[in-house]
Amino acid sequence: MINLTVNEQPVTVPEGTTILQAVRAAGVELPTLCYHEGLAPYGACRLCMVTITAPHHGLVASCAYPAEEGLMVETHSPEAVSARRLALEFLLSRCPQSEVIRELAAQEGVTASRFGTPPPERAEELCVLCGLCVRVCREAIGAAAIGFIGRGMERRVGTPFEVQSEACIGCGACAEICPTNAIKIEDRGNERILHTWHTTVELHSCPECGRYFAPEPTGFLKDMFPEIENLWALCPECRRQRTARQWIEQEHTRAT
């Protein structure tokens, strides 16, 4: 176990914990955009900045810094607060239309940005390039269907050649994990349209009610986990009803 202090309060955390996790274990709140407990540390959004006051001094991204024995961490030192506010000003200047960013900024007392507003063609920008979608697709799903494209001002997320992806399985993890709701996905008839990725995947229909629900390319899951074969085919509603019917029938046969 590692002993450190967060805002002068002692905390004990297991080996391999980051400062961010220790801060949260201490009950102190820190905003993050690019952090997810299921993925490797990334350190992109710079909202979780803290200062280390001992044994050395430094301003670090707490999500990507390992907790060390004897470390003294300040989450709200003037240095950390101004670093966080600066990051929020940049984010606000990129995505003034984002509800999430505006709220986060307001919580830290940032209501305006010194860095202007985006050009008209990017006025509606919601993506903060935190990389969660890219990382979840690569690290957790394994499809690696999307990646960063370009560099600097041109940097964006997309599929190779920005056309229909062959690797995308339509799972929607990217949209689910996106902290600013920048990824647009829509189920229409027998298709799932991943607008942001210029990609459409076919949906599988429930053999009982006919409703389209699961993307066809996720079919490999039932080969991988034979125990879900019957469940994969049924939509959640029919799955629930079938299970309930089974229980009632069991009760009935037991009673008679």
Add this chain to the structure above:
Amino acid sequence: MPLIPQPPPPAGGALLTRLHAINAEHGYLPEEELRRAAEELGVPLSQVYSAATFYAAFSFQPRGRHTIHVCLGTACYIRGGEKLLEKLESTLGVRPGETTDDGTFTVETVHCVGSCSMSPVMRVDGDTYGRLKADILPRLLRRYQTEAGGMSDEGT
């Protein structure tokens, strides 16, 4: 599988070397070559595309027969490099990174070619032209358009 045993395929770390090789061979990165590189290196296509679009050294457009590099480094910029570029853009009808419709010229900007003493400088293929003025560019370009090219006559 080939009859003769092959060495194990190079790891993903060989990606940039591979991109350079493709770019050198074709003058740009054709889509099918990137797809093949992804497959052979065992790297996701999204990662290949990411790297390919990150570096300015790679092009996605077929290149012209001659590549023009206009220097916009500090010295050239101050001494009119931008005017050279403007003149090229209006004469050839292309912007930096683009190729003329007839496939003769590709125009690019660079940041210093180490010839600041003769700024503003422009390079066509391997030839460096210094102390350039925008109004002589059309004459210079004509040399390359007529295929002879090079610094053969009069020089600069």
